[in-house]
Amino acid sequence: xxxxxxxxxxxxxxxxxxxxxxxxxxxxxxxxxxxxxxxxxxxxxxxxxxxxxxxxxxxxxxxxxxxxxxxxxxxxxxxxxxxxxxxxxxxxxxxxxxxxxxxxxxxxxxxxxxxxxxxxxxxxxxxxxxxxxxxx
Amino acid sequence: xxxxxxxxxxxxxxxxxxxxxxxxxxxxxxxxxxxxxxxxxxxxxxxxxxxxxxxxxxxxxxxxxxxxxxxxxxxxxxxxxxxxxxxxxxxxxxxxxxxxxxxxxxxxxxxxxxxxxxxxxxxxxxxxxxxxxxxxxxxxxxxxxxxxxxxxxxxxxxxxxxxxxxxxxxxxxxxxxxxxxxxxxxxxxxxxxxxxxxxxxxxxxxxxxxxxxxxxxxxxxxxxxxxxxxxxxxxxxxxxxxxxxxxxxxxxxxxxxxxxxxxxxxxxxxxxxxxxxxxxxxxxxxxxxxxxxxxxxxxxxxxxxxxxxxxxxxxxxxxxxxxxxxxxxxxxxxxxxxxxxxxxxxxxxxxxxxxxxxxxxxxxxxxxxxxxxxxxxxxxxxxxxxxxxxxxxxxxxxxxxxxxxxxxxxxxxxxxxxxxxxxxxxxxxxxxxxxxxxxxxxxxxxxxxxxxxxxxxxxxxxx
Numbered sequence: 001x002x003x004x005x006x007x008x009x010x011x012x013x014x015x016x017x018x019x020x021x022x023x024x025x026x027x028x029x030x031x032x033x034x035x036x037x038x039x040x041x042x043x044x045x046x047x048x049x050x051x052x053x054x055x056x057x058x059x060x061x062x063x064x065x066x067x068x069x070x071x072x073x074x075x076x077x078x079x080x081x082x083x084x085x086x087x088x089x090x091x092x093x094x095x096x097x098x099x100x101x102x103x104x105x106x107x108x109x110x111x112x113x114x115x116x117x118x119x120x121x122x123x124x125x126x127x128x129x130x131x132x133x134x135x136x
Numbered sequence: 137x138x139x140x141x142x143x144x145x146x147x148x149x150x151x152x153x154x155x156x157x158x159x160x161x162x163x164x165x166x167x168x169x170x171x172x173x174x175x176x177x178x179x180x181x182x183x184x185x186x187x188x189x190x191x192x193x194x195x196x197x198x199x200x201x202x203x204x205x206x207x208x209x210x211x212x213x214x215x216x217x218x219x220x221x222x223x224x225x226x227x228x229x230x231x232x233x234x235x236x237x238x239x240x241x242x243x244x245x246x247x248x249x250x251x252x253x254x255x256x257x258x259x260x261x262x263x264x265x266x267x268x269x270x271x272x273x274x275x276x277x278x279x280x281x282x283x284x285x286x287x288x289x290x291x292x293x294x295x296x297x298x299x300x301x302x303x304x305x306x307x308x309x310x311x312x313x314x315x316x317x318x319x320x321x322x323x324x325x326x327x328x329x330x331x332x333x334x335x336x337x338x339x340x341x342x343x344x345x346x347x348x349x350x351x352x353x354x355x356x357x358x359x360x361x362x363x364x365x366x367x368x369x370x371x372x373x374x375x376x377x378x379x380x381x382x383x384x385x386x387x388x389x390x391x392x393x394x395x396x397x398x399x400x401x402x403x404x405x406x407x408x409x410x411x412x413x414x415x416x417x418x419x420x421x422x423x424x425x426x427x428x429x430x431x432x433x434x435x436x437x438x439x440x441x442x443x444x445x446x447x448x449x450x451x452x453x454x455x456x457x458x459x460x461x462x463x464x465x466x467x468x469x470x471x472x473x474x475x476x477x478x479x480x481x482x483x484x485x486x487x488x489x490x491x492x493x494x495x496x497x498x499x500x501x502x503x504x505x506x507x508x509x510x511x512x513x514x515x516x517x518x519x520x521x522x523x524x525x526x527x528x529x530x531x532x533x534x535x536x537x538x539x540x541x542x543x544x545x546x547x548x549x550x551x552x553x554x555x556x557x558x559x560x561x562x563x564x565x566x567x568x569x570x571x572x573x574x575x576x577x578x579x580x581x582x583x584x585x586x587x588x589x590x591x592x593x594x595x596x597x598x599x
Contacts, residue, residue: 065597066597074561074562075559075560075561075562076558076559076560076565076570077557077558077559077560078557078558078570078593079555079556079557079558080555080556080557080558080593080597081555081597082552082553082554082597085552085553087259109553109555110258110259110260110261110429110553110577111553111554111555111575111576111577112555112575114555
């Protein structure tokens with residue numbers, strides 16, 4: 001089975017990344033209004049764009065007893081996990097993620113955990129079923 | 137569920153558990169007392185005694201009450217532990233999930249007839265620590281992992297013992313431990329306590345100054361003292377050390393002040409590490425460490441491997457693959473990835489040494505040392521460039537070879553429960569290369585640089 005990121009979920013994660021910038025912005029607005037506006041726009045724009053590009057490149061696959069997930073455009077990362085040692089799957093849905101029909105999934109194994117931040121809700125359910133005893 | 141109703145053995149933790157709970161409170165109570173004693177200020181000592189005796193009594197009462205609520209029950213298939221007063225905590229460890237049992241006894245525990253038992257699981261990074269009586273600890277360990285009946289496989293004596301002590305010595309950890317303990321002692325008891333040590337070090341440095349220049353003399357003295365301390369620690373740790381293996385259990389025990397006994401389930405061994413340290417290179421004997429489940433010991437090796445003599449290691453770990461040559465093709469391999477750190481260090485050291493030749497000739501001798509160290513690091517990096525790689529052997533063992541600082545690591549990974557992470561920068565993608573990180577269940581990570589991307593992506597995960 002193939003999994004990929006949903007564009008709506010990437011937008012939600014971009015919004016999550018905007019929060020630290022908005023929390024820091026009062027310190028910049030304190031200096032000047034223009035600097036604060038540039039900082040907020042720059043931070044939020046960078047967060048939304050990075051999440052859109054980075055998460056848009058996410059491709060996952062469960063095949064031949066292996067979960068393989070790759071992401072990244074310039075700096076590419078691929079993670080490979082044997083499915084028979086996966087000890088659990090956590091699926092998280094916030095109201096905003098539900099609105100965009102998306103889920104956050106964490107795959108646990110003794111050798112480490114894998115965070116899949118912005119999967120389509122249907123893909124997430126199918127992945128959970130495949131990794132916890134269902135059929136891929 | 138068919139669990140038996142009555143446990144095979146049960147009991148309460150040793151009373152030293154309550155002292156363990158009291159430990160931090162005791163330090164805060166004893167430090168003002170010691171300070172007053174050292175100043176020999178008797179009126180303030182009396183006041184401190186009255187005030188802190190009350191606090192101590194309250195702490196003792198609470199910890200004794202907590203200790204009375206602790207206990208363990210051993211069933212044929214599992215071990216149950218419970219503790220807590222308001223918040224009850226119960227833990228169950230199935231016997232099938234157990235990888236290693238470690239019994240440690242330091243002088244304080246020996247005096248009280250107690251032992252600290254640490255249980256490491258196969259599939260969980262959490263460990264369980266119990267304080268039991270010596271007899272209970274031995275009985276529990278015997279029930280969980282019965283000891284081997286055969287004679288020891290490895291019991292270093294004579295020259296073998298000497299090489300074992302030398303390859304086990306860890307200069308960096310001893311130096312850090314020494315620095316931290318000195319700083320803590322000075323903070324708690326004042327600088328006067330460590331004054332004799334400083335005086336003796338200065339005298340030793342003055343003696344070394346007769347032979348080498350002033351700046352280098354301190355370096356030599358520090359290196360000599362630290363090396364001596366690490367050898368002494370290693371000597372004490374390896375007193376009576378032996379390794380035995382039979383019935384699927386590996387037993388390693390030894391140590392003088394801190395006596396440690398480890399029982400490792402052979403089928404749970406996830407990896408076997410062989411470290412080629414600078415000392416090991418000189419002696420041509422390499423320390424071997426084991427990893428099993430959550431257990432990852434790096435204090436004392438299980439044995440010492442000599443090139444060409446694989447019978448001992450083969451008897452302990454039948455799947456072990458002896459170190460071999462390069463497993464990776466060097467075409468397209470990135471040289472900067474391997475050489476940038478040591479190369480920069482060497483260039484900087486050479487530049488500073490060059491400047492010192494006409495500006496400060498007195499320190500040129502001292503600056504030659506970082507040049508030599510950087511050159512050595514560059515040679516190890518060159519070896520890494522030639523040898524680093526990961527491959528599955530025909531026996532289906534994953535072998536990983538990588539270099540860090542001055543040490544080359546050869547690892548045989550026996551477990552199929554590993555995670556692989558491939559990272560490729562734009563430059564690496566252009567030549568079909570990537571960095572490969574192998575993660576083990578104990579949390580240990582091994583990063584192999586600039587490997588063939590296609591091979592890494594198709595490296596068989598499962599046996």
